[in-house]
Amino acid sequence: MSLTKSIANNAKLLTKTESEILSKLLKQKNKIKVVDFTVSSLASLLHVSSTTLFRMSRKLGYTSFTSFKEDYFRNSDIKSYTTKSSDNYINMVTKTAVMVNESFTVSMLQHLVSANRIIIYGMGINFYIAQIFQIKLRLLGFNVEVYDDSRFMRLSSKTLKQGDDSVIVLSRSGQPPELIEALVEVNQHHVYILLCTESTNSPLKTLATDIIYTDTSFDSDQDIDTRINMHIALDVMSKQIVDYMSIIK
Template identity: 25%
Template sequence: MADFVLRQPRSVLSDAVAVIARQVDVSQPTVIRFCRSLGFEGLQDFKLKLASGLTGTLPIRHSQVRHSDGLPDLSAKVLDNTTSAILRLRDSLNMAAIDAAIALLRDARRIELYGVGNSGVVAQDGQHKFFRFGVPCVAFADTHLQRLSARTLQAGDVVIAISSSGRVTDLLEAVSLAQGAGASVIAITSSASPLAKRADVTIAVDHGEDSARFVSMLSRIMHLLVIDILTVSLSLHRPDAAALDDEYSAQISHVS
């Protein structure tokens, strides 16, 4: 049984006890006894622990969707690609950059989020989360408004610029205007992009999507996750955050 788990761990995760027993050529009680001999309550408990141990060893891959794919294959590829991208982000995330970004956001007088197109949706999500900390916060998806607002910023203000490519000319101009006014800029973007080089702090999110031909999906999800990491981390550094969040939740419940 132990040899089978080592050879085919994913079969153990997905198969029923009867199937596992048949493949190993043992009885079903033997499978259960094996799990209990290792200190688990049974097969399901063993599967949960096994799955958590395998998470870090999932293969990083990107499967191309084809016209011939049926709905089950298409769904599996989308989910597998997303899972792989998240694991890649987890392993490559620069903790020093996260820490530097938190230091800026912790003392921010005002937070503005800039994003264009798909990244504008992420900026809106960030606004929804950051304003709970009691700091003036606004998101701009219009590049003209980004430039106008950037000119009004001051020292102590923070701009979070979000871009999959990091090469949007108008966004780069808005970032430069914000820095010229004294604000700090945190970029969530590709590590080799002009935006990454221009920002005060860059949280690099690299991916294999061809954003020139396809709508960005993986980068959007990874950018949302970075926003989540920042907001959760910031909540630990602001003792008033929990109270503000409770008040917000109560207001939402009242409206509902």
Template identity: 25%
Template sequence: MDNEVCLAAIRNHYNHFTKIERQIADYILANSEAVVDMNVAGLAEATGTAGSAVIRFCKSTGYSGFSQFRLSLAMELARRQEPVIPLLSAGDTSREAARKVFDSSVRTLQNTLSMLDFSVVDALIHELTSAGRICIFGVGTSSPIAEDAEYRFLQLGYPASSYRDILFMPVAAGNMGKGDLAIAISHSGRTEATLEALRLAGQRGAVTAAITSYSTSPLAKAADYSLTAYPDDMNYPVEAVSARLSHICILDAIAVILALKGGETAAGRIRNRNDILEGIRKKDES
């Protein structure tokens, strides 16, 4: 478990916690600095739970026990005392602003990798390889990500289509059924059109998956499978810069895993794609 993402890991696992574990999680998220100075008994008393419940919570979050959890939390809080990436300001030079954006993106990608639940990744790979139809939903800044995922899956021979129009999305979702897979992409996890498309696909019997930045969002809760990117807190003047990169990388990683598992069949399809693209380039050059 990465020492920099302790609190993010709690948020990422929140949907899978028991009622008691959520009680502990809520206290830690609200009182993280106080928790660093507590022992197991102290945290159990503060949360109205038992010491055994605290230990189970730590293990559910990905740690070997309370000592490792507390050390990770302390290291994260220590780093926050001196922010690695200062906030953007109107007085930044072009170089300073660009450096902050790049540094924030690198941190977000690293933390997203540390947070990924690979049991969910593997389950989603299985669903993709057996899906009769794959529909990918995304609007706004998630729209080009959905289109890119469609291309990635299509070139490997998977029956993928992306839907970015809020009128077409419910039509496509309503025509899905058992054996199909719906993937919804939303940074906030609260985009109504995307959420409704996912819910409708699920009602029709399709397996549903969410790519979002908030594990407690309505989209994550509505999906059968959910993969969460690190929710970067940089004060961007435009929406979700680093989050978009994380969502792209999650889907790119899934496509690469599919290609590796596809063996010679996938390799043949990629060669075919390359031949087609090379032919197009030659026509453009002539």
């Protein structure tokens, strides 16, 4: 498996520190020489322990640090293992994992885990991601409903109760008028709202209780954004919920 695929498949497993180490290594790929890519040298360069480097490589799916090193430098003398777009993709994935981990608080987890019902609003591609997350949460024993139709979002928002329900909103831009209308109603019921978005300045931001930010993605006619950032955010959220539930039991 290439380093690119290893990161794409396993970045969500990394801790904040491990994600930051990986991000630094990717950014300095053209500067670090093979002879200097040793555990002791990198530990000194990045100011981390050797154990942390070994643990990071294992979480990425490598049986040894040497295997990680081989993939890191694979074909580097002929052609970089990634093109510019691939580099951007990996950096986006890594940055999102770091941002999501940094965003989470115990308060967020308490609101989600204690809710009798979790409502998820997501439109377009985000609706399909919400359905995947719905299945994961149901397997954990949560009562979860997902809506993408503007009419049903408005109707569901009128039935919410403070302390009983929590709302998760998935929106890349944070601007859809249908979501804004629904959240205005949710706010009137004083219900907890967790917004997942990449926009730092949007109408939904002012309506949310808490916000999880992801890195910025880009769309084109030839390469439509598949909301990989949202996938990562919800995967990390699932892991955080599982870990939190294991602690409070």
